[in-house]
Amino acid sequence: MTDGIIFDVREFTIHDGPGIRTTVFLKGCPLACTWCHNPEGLDHAPQVMRSPGGDRSVGRRYGAVELAELLARQADILASNEGGVTFSGGEPLAQADFVAEVIDLLPGVHIVLDTSGFGTRGHFVSLARRADLVYFDLKVMDPVAHRRWTGQDNAPILRNLGLLAELRRPFVARVPLVPGVTDTDANLAAIAAAVASQPTLVRVDLLPYNRAAGGKYAACGRTFLPAFDEDRAPNADIRPFQRAGLEVRVA
Amino acid sequence: MNERLEGLRARTREGHFRQYRQPGAPDLVAECDHEQLSWPRRMARLTRRMCEAEIVVIEPDERIVFTRTLRAVPPVHSPADHAALTVGQTLHEGGLINNVCADWELALRQGLLGRRRVAGATRSRMASAGNIEAVEFVDAAIETIDAVLALAARYATEARRLGRDDVASVLERVPGEPPRTFREALQALRLLHAVVWLSGHHHVGLGRLDQYLWPFLAADLAAGTLEIAAAEELLAEFFIALNRDADLYPGIQQGDNGQTITLGGLTRDGGAAVNPLTWMALRVARDVGLIDPKVNLRITGETDLALLELASDLTRKGLGFPQYANDDVVIPALAAHGYALEDARDYTVAACWEFTIPGRGMDVPNIGAVSFPAAADAAVRNGLADGASFDAILARTGAEIGRQVHERTAPYERLLWAPAPYYSVLMTGALEAGVDHGAGARYRNLGIHGAAAASAADALAAVRRHVFELADVDRAELLTALEADFVDHEALRWRLAEESPRVGLNDPAADDLLRCLYDRLADACEGEHPQSGAIVRPGTGSAMYYLWLARGRDDGPLAEPLVGATADGRLRGDPFGANLAPTPGTHLRGPISVLQSYAGIDYRRVCNGGPITLELSAAVFADAESIRKVALLVRTFARLGCQQLQLNALNAEQLLDARAHPEEHRDLIVRVWGWSGYFCELAPEYQDHVISRHLYADV
Numbered sequence: 001m002t003d004g005i006i007f008d009v010r011e012f013t014i015h016d017g018p019g020i021r022t023t024v025f026l027k028g029c030p031l032a033c034t035w036c037h038n039p040e041g042l043d044h045a046p047q048v049m050r051s052p053g054g055d056r057s058v059g060r061r062y063g064a065v066e067l068a069e070l071l072a073r074q075a076d077i078l079a080s081n082e083g084g085v086t087f088s089g090g091e092p093l094a095q096a097d098f099v100a101e102v103i104d105l106l107p108g109v110h111i112v113l114d115t116s117g118f119g120t121r122g123h124f125v126s127l128a129r130r131a132d133l134v135y136f137d138l139k140v141m142d143p144v145a146h147r148r149w150t151g152q153d154n155a156p157i158l159r160n161l162g163l164l165a166e167l168r169r170p171f172v173a174r175v176p177l178v179p180g181v182t183d184t185d186a187n188l189a190a191i192a193a194a195v196a197s198q199p200t201l202v203r204v205d206l207l208p209y210n211r212a213a214g215g216k217y218a219a220c221g222r223t224f225l226p227a228f229d230e231d232r233a234p235n236a237d238i239r240p241f242q243r244a245g246l247e248v249r250v251a
Numbered sequence: 252m253n254e255r256l257e258g259l260r261a262r263t264r265e266g267h268f269r270q271y272r273q274p275g276a277p278d279l280v281a282e283c284d285h286e287q288l289s290w291p292r293r294m295a296r297l298t299r300r301m302c303e304a305e306i307v308v309i310e311p312d313e314r315i316v317f318t319r320t321l322r323a324v325p326p327v328h329s330p331a332d333h334a335a336l337t338v339g340q341t342l343h344e345g346g347l348i349n350n351v352c353a354d355w356e357l358a359l360r361q362g363l364l365g366r367r368r369v370a371g372a373t374r375s376r377m378a379s380a381g382n383i384e385a386v387e388f389v390d391a392a393i394e395t396i397d398a399v400l401a402l403a404a405r406y407a408t409e410a411r412r413l414g415r416d417d418v419a420s421v422l423e424r425v426p427g428e429p430p431r432t433f434r435e436a437l438q439a440l441r442l443l444h445a446v447v448w449l450s451g452h453h454h455v456g457l458g459r460l461d462q463y464l465w466p467f468l469a470a471d472l473a474a475g476t477l478e479i480a481a482a483e484e485l486l487a488e489f490f491i492a493l494n495r496d497a498d499l500y501p502g503i504q505q506g507d508n509g510q511t512i513t514l515g516g517l518t519r520d521g522g523a524a525v526n527p528l529t530w531m532a533l534r535v536a537r538d539v540g541l542i543d544p545k546v547n548l549r550i551t552g553e554t555d556l557a558l559l560e561l562a563s564d565l566t567r568k569g570l571g572f573p574q575y576a577n578d579d580v581v582i583p584a585l586a587a588h589g590y591a592l593e594d595a596r597d598y599t600v601a602a603c604w605e606f607t608i609p610g611r612g613m614d615v616p617n618i619g620a621v622s623f624p625a626a627a628d629a630a631v632r633n634g635l636a637d638g639a640s641f642d643a644i645l646a647r648t649g650a651e652i653g654r655q656v657h658e659r660t661a662p663y664e665r666l667l668w669a670p671a672p673y674y675s676v677l678m679t680g681a682l683e684a685g686v687d688h689g690a691g692a693r694y695r696n697l698g699i700h701g702a703a704a705a706s707a708a709d710a711l712a713a714v715r716r717h718v719f720e721l722a723d724v725d726r727a728e729l730l731t732a733l734e735a736d737f738v739d740h741e742a743l744r745w746r747l748a749e750e751s752p753r754v755g756l757n758d759p760a761a762d763d764l765l766r767c768l769y770d771r772l773a774d775a776c777e778g779e780h781p782q783s784g785a786i787v788r789p790g791t792g793s794a795m796y797y798l799w800l801a802r803g804r805d806d807g808p809l810a811e812p813l814v815g816a817t818a819d820g821r822l823r824g825d826p827f828g829a830n831l832a833p834t835p836g837t838h839l840r841g842p843i844s845v846l847q848s849y850a851g852i853d854y855r856r857v858c859n860g861g862p863i864t865l866e867l868s869a870a871v872f873a874d875a876e877s878i879r880k881v882a883l884l885v886r887t888f889a890r891l892g893c894q895q896l897q898l899n900a901l902n903a904e905q906l907l908d909a910r911a912h913p914e915e916h917r918d919l920i921v922r923v924w925g926w927s928g929y930f931c932e933l934a935p936e937y938q939d940h941v942i943s944r945h946l947y948a949d950v
Contacts, residue, residue, distance in 0.1 A: 011841025081883040
């Protein structure tokens with residue numbers, strides 16, 4: 001049996017897929033996006049969040065069976081309400097064996113994989129195969145800029161994006177609109193071009209940057225260094241996607 | 252909402268109509284003493300003098316009229332006489348009938364003149380039989396009918412004088428004759444209802460409005476004399492009018508006034524009761540956006556999802572309603588407690604959440620509260636001190652619950668209602684039998700709140716886990732820590748609070764104790780046999796006891812036992828959850844597990860009402876797809892077999908800002924315990940509690 005580290009299990013997560021869902025947040029992420037609003041999901045190890053309201057330990061080790069049992073207790077409710085379980089993070093691909101084992105213990109449950117796409121081919125295939133729907137983040141298409149803003153190369157992400165067609169997995173492209181970083185005309189056009197040819201694309205979601213993103217950094221003992229203009233309204237331009245004939249939503 | 256309605260709404264919120272208020276109130280004591288009137292005659296005289304003293308107010312843009320101008324309701328006895336009359340008796344909340352619902356269907360169907368004919372027939376019958384008491388009651392009732400008719404006539408005359416023939420012709424017919432149109436029905440209801448308030452009653456429910464008004468609307472629509480939009484406008488005006496005098500209505504906090512409607516559900520013969528007016532009332536309540544009337548919606552696991560979506564769109568407005576009641580559970584529970592099936596199907600929410608039968612119920616649903624935390628705490632402390640087993644602690648908790656139930660119930664052996672001749676006119680069968688509603692109603696049961704159950708279950712679960720199962724907490728240390736309010740025992744407190752099973756997480760290790768507490772409450776209630784033949788209805792509400800049981804009350808001694816620090820790691824004075832809600836501070840996953848935890852209660856045994864209370868982040872209601880998910884959540888509540896649900900949209904940042912800048916948030920409405928109020932008008936401790944509640948899906 002595999003163990004995993006979870007930083008939260010949240011119910012009624014209305015933005016994490018269809019119907020009534022419960023989202024499992026895996027702890028640990030190989031990317032370090034400067035706009036990340038879940039900094040407690042970055043480190044793999046459990047940690048203590050400190051706030052004036054008191055300390056709270058974040059990150060708990062679960063056995064796959066233990067987590068599956070917790071989720072199975074509400075599986076019927078999720079299924080009868082058009083929903084299911086979403087694995088998010090952090091980055092689920094970073095704990096792929098654990099997530100796969102949990103999913104295998106939940107037969108019949110609708111699964112959404114909410115991923116940055118950054119992971120090995122094997123891990124991505126393993127989880128995407130098990131998912132009914134993939135929420136695939138696309139942030140910055142230019143490799144140099146991607147490395148600058150997330151700390152990692154985007155080649156594995158684009159490779160994994162390309163696998164969705166042969167895996168025949170429907171996916172939603174999720175684009176965080178970070179002012180001056182991801183919301184440039186050139187980047188949005190590049191994203192539109194990258195997904196337009198994907199036969200299993202369901203739609204594109206544009207997610208305007210949330211000013212509260214920096215809120216939890218101090219509690220995690222981190223410093224929020226956005227290095228972009230937080231106060232500028234993001235450019236939620238849907239036209240590049242419309243021109244490509246894609247369904248697009250602004251959250 | 253057109254310009255006319257916006258104007259009426261704005262003037263209502265601005266207190267514009269208060270300019271008409273009179274400085275004094277009629278003085279009745281001297282007059283009643285001089286005429287040596289009996290108590291029933293005094294109460295009838297009260298209604299008459301109040302009606303006579305009302306000044307007619309008709310503003311140019313009103314179509315449904317009546318504005319209250321009398322501030323206070325005067326006494327009918329001198330304090331000494333009142334004391335002599337009521338010595339040794341229990342007067343519930345002042346002794347004037349409250350927290351019930353009239354038979355509005357009957358009152359509209361017969362009209363006051365029809366009710367007067369019934370009274371006349373009863374009078375003849377009772378006079379021949381020599382029943383002086385009944386004759387006096389009926390005479391008193393007739394006096395009140397005539398008083399209301401005279402008030403309506405004065406309004407009609409003034410309307411005529413002002414050239415408002417539309418208003419005049421309505422009031423020349425109703426409430427004496429049965430209404431013929433939707434407008435006449437609303438006008439009749441406005442006046443009949445307002446005079447209940449004028450007669451000194453409080454928490455005056457409006458019951459199943461979509462049932463008793465639908466025939467009038469249906470007839471208008473069928474005849475083609477009224478369009479849907481015009482009907483909505485009339486209903487909106489009626490709803491706005493209910494807010495006009497609300498500051499005069501007494502309650503624990505402003506807004507707690509019981510002006511409640513109940514929509515949907517089943518008819519008395521078991522048919523589906525949802526009709527076009529059900530939908531219209533939800534739409535209009537949403538568009539009007541004021542705290543009255545509070546809306547209850549009766550649903551089942553099979554209710555049309557579109558209706559639940561409309562209801563969720565009303566929740567989005569942040570008014571704290573609708574509140575949902577699950578017919579699949581409530582009706583069998585009432586039937587199991589002695590309510591005839593057709594009456595059980597006809598239930599309504601009386602004021603906050605208490606189930607009552609329109610026209611037939613004279614239940615007292617709020618004789619007090621059982622403090623589950625105090626019961627559990629006494630058992631825990633005694634048990635720790637004398638080495639009792641956990642089962643013994645649980646048994647002592649049950650005994651303590653029984654003791655509290657008996658203590659709260661005993662005074663109600665001597666329950667006395669002031670005569671209510673006018674309210675009786677509006678009830679089922681009072682005039683027919685010649686007996687006042689307070690004495691002759693079909694259902695005169697008592698109800699008691701089982702309050703703060705989550706905290707008690709948490710405390711018991713923590714003791715079971717740490718003292719008995721893991722044995723990692725020493726009995727003596729726990730006792731000392733409880734006595735010391737955990738001062739110098741922070742590590743122990745943390746362990747109890749953070750490493751114990753808790754209600755709200757769908758964890759059987761806490762939920763079995765929650766169920767057990769309500770089973771023991773039901774046992775205790777079943778063991779009470781008041782001489783009146785009443786039963787004691789166990790309930791799941793808390794009313795304001797979520798604060799009182801933790802801190803006492805400011806305005807006098809608390810009958811219920813106060814509790815200090817508790818074994819769930821709660822400090823002395825920390826408030827409990829309101830109604831059915833997990834203990835504040837519990838690390839919850841979300842509403843599904845909360846509903847699953849509360850689905851474990853055996854609701855057939857608890858029928859007094861009291862909602863699961865969930866606060867959803869206002870951000871949840873962003874679009875139609877999300878609102879649909881809220882509707883699915885409501886349906887899940889029903890399908891899990893829970894009884895009652897209060898779903899609120901809460902914006903925590905807005906609440907904090909409102910506390911800092913009340914002047915900018917004058918219209919901000921929140922659900923408090925069984926009712927909605929303006930946030931800025933609440934006492935600080937109630938504001939704090941609202942802010943501290945669990946917020947789900949804060950995205």
